[in-house]
Amino acid sequence: MNLHTYFRSSASFRVRIVLNLKNQAYQAIPVHMLRDGGEQHSPAYRAINPLGLVPALETDEGPVLTQSIAICEFLEETYPEPRLLPADRFERAWVRSLCNVIACDIHPINNLRVLKYLKTELGHSEEEKTAWYRHWIVTGLEAIEKMIGDRAGQYCLGDSITLADAFLVPQVWNALRFECPLDRFPTIATVYENAMALEAVKLAQPSAQPDAE
Amino acid sequence: MNLHTYFRSSASFRVRIVLNLKNQAYQAIPVHMLRDGGEQHSPAYRAINPLGLVPALETDEGPVLTQSIAICEFLEETYPEPRLLPADRFERAWVRSLCNVIACDIHPINNLRVLKYLKTELGHSEEEKTAWYRHWIVTGLEAIEKMIGDRAGQYCLGDSITLADAFLVPQVWNALRFECPLDRFPTIATVYENAMALEAVKLAQPSAQPDAE
Known part of the structure; x- marks a missing residue:
């Protein structure tokens, strides 16, 4: 492939x-x-x-x-x-929902082309761009921290890695790159660390x- | 429910x-x-x-x-x-991809909360907000028109209604609400009209x- x-x-x-x-x-x-x-x-x-x-x-x-x-x-x-989607259809919906929070509610708003539009079409400064970036990432991570708070084990859903982790890790990697602190998101931070320890x-x-x- | x-x-x-x-x-x-x-x-x-x-x-x-x-x-x-997802896994991926173009690449950027941020946090005018809205909708509809150009029949994928149509119709409805003309998107316009004729x-x-x- x-x-x-x-x-x-x-x-x-x-x-x-x-x-x-x-x-x-x-x-x-x-x-x-x-x-x-x-x-x-x-x-x-x-x-x-x-x-x-x-x-x-x-x-x-x-x-x-x-x-x-x-x-x-x-x-x-x-x-x-x-399998990266659980067998139970409610759990599967939960995993997909978490993927969507990342892929629909956070990532697209902070995508390269959107940041570019903010800068070139709307004339915003680096500071305003970074504030925008952090705002949407923090809003999204708050939602995710709540979602996984009582479901996470080693990973987002208990101790099995799922698509939710495959979506969460890159988003957290981005957050760290833009220096968004993870202190307020302890469960996310733990899951990220555990997932990043996997060779894959x-x-x-x-x-x-x-x-x- | x-x-x-x-x-x-x-x-x-x-x-x-x-x-x-x-x-x-x-x-x-x-x-x-x-x-x-x-x-x-x-x-x-x-x-x-x-x-x-x-x-x-x-x-x-x-x-x-x-x-x-x-x-x-x-x-x-x-x-x-x-069934709203085709039996063939490549066609299924295509339908999901089209849903994602709408749900990830167009809709989130034009969401209420984003438009609100543009206005209240960044102080943009109604005109700038509308230009933003139309920019992302037109970019997205261009992609969709290309995608469905040689696959559409009555609906996005041949003559069977799929999830792709369930995602496309609301996006087109929004486009019309913001007075984005559909002249450049003849296939989308036809699919929209056919889908909107269904009672469901x-x-x-x-x-x-x-x-x-």
Whole structure:
């Protein structure tokens, strides 16, 4: 499989974690999101993924897969072991809900293109951009801390790693990068530490990528 | 089932469509997102959904379900007929990807709370807010028009209604509300019209809700 990825892309990071947890080898094809106005917008890349976003996954069997949630669901269906969605449908809904808090309520608002719009179209300063970033991350992490407070064990849902962890880790990694302290989120901090200790997660982190800077 | 909903909430609209398509009766419990600083933030509502967002679905069997994607996946698993995710796993990934373009790439950036932040925290005018809104909607609809261009029939994926339509309709409804013309998106316009002709969709639209204004 070929994964079109950018080392710092949080959505790519999620998919890398899932591929590693499922022991699926893949070839990383870096797409530099800042070089030349963003390689994801190049005609060559748009021919692979017309959305002009990473990640995109090329399998040996069918059309290119896009959008991290859809890719992770596909990987869960195609490589069921180890399972990353619980067997119980209420628990499964809970895990998906947590993924969505990250993938819908936090990440898109702090995405590169949105920050760029704030700066270039609306003329905001670095400080205002950072305040924006932190505001949405803190709002989201508060919600997650509440959600996992009484359900977390080693990981978000008890002691089994799930898609929720694969989504949480990259978001926390981003938060730390923007120097958002985790003191108010002790459960999140513990889960993050436990997940980051796993080889599959460690190998998926930005600094371990071939295109890391 | 009790669905906590706001007539204009696009995420609630998605779930209402899915419940209707699956012939599942539910009780709508309106949560007024503008009254008194937003009823979704009230302690009473937060006791039901700590995320302070709509929709939230209370079933008779288990804990409250949150986040529209997670709720729709739950409904698909619990009430498999009529199926809203295709049997083929590549087609399923495609449908989910389209849902994610809407639920992750368009909607969150134009959400009420984000527009509010632009106005109150960053001091932007109505014009700037509207320009922001239209920018993200047009970017997203361009991507969708490309995606469905050669796959759509009556609906996004051929002639069977899927989750993709349940997500697209509310987004287009929003676009029209903000007077974004659909001329450049002929496939989207056709799919929207066909889906809106269905009784299940018509009954789910904002103007048909008990809390409609």
